[in-house]
Amino acid sequence: MSSWLALLRPGDWLVILGSALLVGLSLPTFWQGGMADKAIIRQEGKVFAEVDLRNKRQLVVAGPLGMTQIQIEPGRARVLSDPGPRQYCVKQGWLMRPGEIAICAPNRVSLQIAGRTKVYDSLSY
């Protein structure tokens, strides 16, 4: 081990430390870059509400089956309850990255997170 360490010159340590710092800095830069800004709630495919993800808030959206409850918190949002039979959108839990979407298909309500930049599900060309 010490024979390997002997191969490192003083500047090498500097470069290793600098790079480690760079890696550390790259985490918040690239993984929060498009931070969740707002939630788009759709009902029957039409935008029902666009809510800033800044304050705590609760919304109730009416659909053909009943009421879907949406909960908004700073930086995240979720479907709190939904009358749908399989509860997929509720089980998805908190959505916090731009582009994430929870769709309560039976009740025709969807909750999508949007950031500063538009995020695509997929691209084909």
Place this chain on the structure above:
Amino acid sequence: MTHSVIELRVTAEDRRVAWLATAAVGLSLVDAAIPSPLPGIKPGLANIITLIVLLRYGWGTAVWVSGLRILAASLLLGYFLAPGFFLSLAGASLSLLTLGLARHLPARWFGPVSLSILAAFAHIGGQLLLARVWLIPHDGVFLLTPLFAAAALVFGTLNGLIAAKLLADSALPPAHV
């Protein structure tokens, strides 16, 4: 009918480049055999050869060895002219340019490990930029940056250490390969 003989003069330098490129291709194959958690994250063992060549024979030879290695490895692994080939090329070009500059750093302070890490970062930089411009024209590719950067740091350090060790060992085959 005239017979013309085309004679290819093979210099010692040519042989050396060929041998070193062969070793690098071998390491590329080992690289490809190592399972990777994410496409694009590889140890890049062939860069050990590039580093040794750079420090022993100079930048020009390193460019030759690197270029031949990418060409031969892509033919052997079947990705010649596929996107992976161009990503490889972009990464290698940028890291060779970086090495060309970085080798002028004072050797007393900066050893093979520094060169290796800088080259590794240039490598992922080149690949990400090409991927962004050409393959996935969306900023989403940069989400992978922290992973690639961490891999560059880890593998850059390890490869640099191995290269430093090999350079320091007297057991290394003599310069006139």
